[in-house]
Amino acid sequence: MNYNIKIEKTTNPKVKPDDSKLSFGKTFTDHMFVMDYNPEKGWHDPRIVPYGPLSLDPSTCVLHYGQGIFEGLKAYYTAKGDIALFRPRKNIERMNNSCERMCIPKLDEDFIVEAIKTLVRLEKDWVPKAPGTSLYIRPFIIATDPFLGVHPSHTYKFLIILAPSGAYYPGGINPVKIYVEDKYVRAAQGGTGYAKTMANYAISLKAQEEAEKKGYVQVLWLDGIKRKYVEEVGAMNVFFKVNGEVITPALNGTILPGITRDSVIAMLKHMNIPVSERLITIDELVHAAEEGTMEEAFGTGTAAVISPIGELNYKDKIYTINNGSIGPISQKLYDSLTGIQYRKIEDPFGWVVPVE
Ligand SMILES: *Cc1c(COP(=O)(O)O)cnc(C)c1O
Numbered sequence: 001m002n003y004n005i006k007i008e009k010t011t012n013p014k015v016k017p018d019d020s021k022l023s024f025g026k027t028f029t030d031h032m033f034v035m036d037y038n039p040e041k042g043w044h045d046p047r048i049v050p051y052g053p054l055s056l057d058p059s060t061c062v063l064h065y066g067q068g069i070f071e072g073l074k075a076y077y078t079a080k081g082d083i084a085l086f087r088p089r090k091n092i093e094r095m096n097n098s099c100e101r102m103c104i105p106k107l108d109e110d111f112i113v114e115a116i117k118t119l120v121r122l123e124k125d126w127v128p129k130a131p132g133t134s135l136y137i138r139p140f141i142i143a144t145d146p147f148l149g150v151h152p153s154h155t156y157k158f159l160i161i162l163a164p165s166g167a168y169y170p171g172g173i174n175p176v177k178i179y180v181e182d183k184y185v186r187a188a189q190g191g192t193g194y195a196k197t198m199a200n201y202a203i204s205l206k207a208q209e210e211a212e213k214k215g216y217v218q219v220l221w222l223d224g225i226k227r228k229y230v231e232e233v234g235a236m237n238v239f240f241k242v243n244g245e246v247i248t249p250a251l252n253g254t255i256l257p258g259i260t261r262d263s264v265i266a267m268l269k270h271m272n273i274p275v276s277e278r279l280i281t282i283d284e285l286v287h288a289a290e291e292g293t294m295e296e297a298f299g300t301g302t303a304a305v306i307s308p309i310g311e312l313n314y315k316d317k318i319y320t321i322n323n324g325s326i327g328p329i330s331q332k333l334y335d336s337l338t339g340i341q342y343r344k345i346e347d348p349f350g351w352v353v354p355v356e
Helices: 061-065 088-101 109-122 198-202 205-213 259-270 282-291 328-341
Strands: 031-038 042-050 068-070 073-077 083-086 134-143 156-165 176-181 218-222 230-233 237-242 245-249 275-278 294-301 305-314 317-320 352-354
Touching (some): 068 198, 088 109, 088 134, 109 134, 176 205, 237 259, 245 259, 259 328, 282 294, 282 305, 282 317, 294 328
Antiparallel strands (some): 073 134, 083 352, 218 230, 237 245, 237 294, 294 305
């Protein structure tokens, strides 16, 4: 593969939005990274071009059968005045696992990390500087064969787009209300739960919509067979602190292996706080909430980092957690993880990767 990335700069740069007015995923930078795949050349022609629409035949594979995957990570403007990524290699390893599940040809992990760095370096003036802001990085792959037929595509496009994003918690951290979903399911053993593939999100929308109508921001998914075991929350993994121990569902093929989840487990071990990955039943959680041993609950993901859960609704009964406010471990994890990401504190794990 030709590792030389061709760069075509825009002749029409956009006006950058004010750091304090950024939201999430609505504004994109001036350039994007693109690379193609075909069976003869493999992944080829890596290039950075002006950001703009794609031209696709209406029969294009991904538009009909959803053969596509994505990733999400961030670049941070740090307290040291540089730009850094957080464990980017992990995202590309996970992307290759998603490729494997979805019959998409794998990527060269070192090269993709280089491609991300090259694009972010070119767009460095787009990395917002206000507290809590970041540049969201969205790599994705779509199947591009113009062909109606349920069969893996022979051709693909890999792209990276960048979105400057506002602080997730502009007014301080607010715990969220979560609806425990016992009708719809997200994933089952043997399915695609562990892959960041497009279809997983399409099938989650209905439950999300119904939960929102009832005043909840996300759903907590239960296992696809018995609706008994806890899995994850929307696009976040989930943790509970019960009786002094932090617990999270073990990775069993139906749960997305979050990089924030992995980082939180490592940090808890580093802090000598007991943590275990295991099967967790919803009954056990409800019981703990009733008897007062449910101390904290929170979701983890790249977007929010730590999202405390203040209330669970299960079968229309309401369980309040820590009086609906953020608990001390959740706060400490948030401060430490964002402290490392923004290089405000020492990174004992070697997770931060400077771009320059
Ligand atoms: C992306 C995602 C997560 C969180 O993963 P991070 O790597 O921590 O951002 C959790 N669950 C689902 C379903 C996801 O799509």
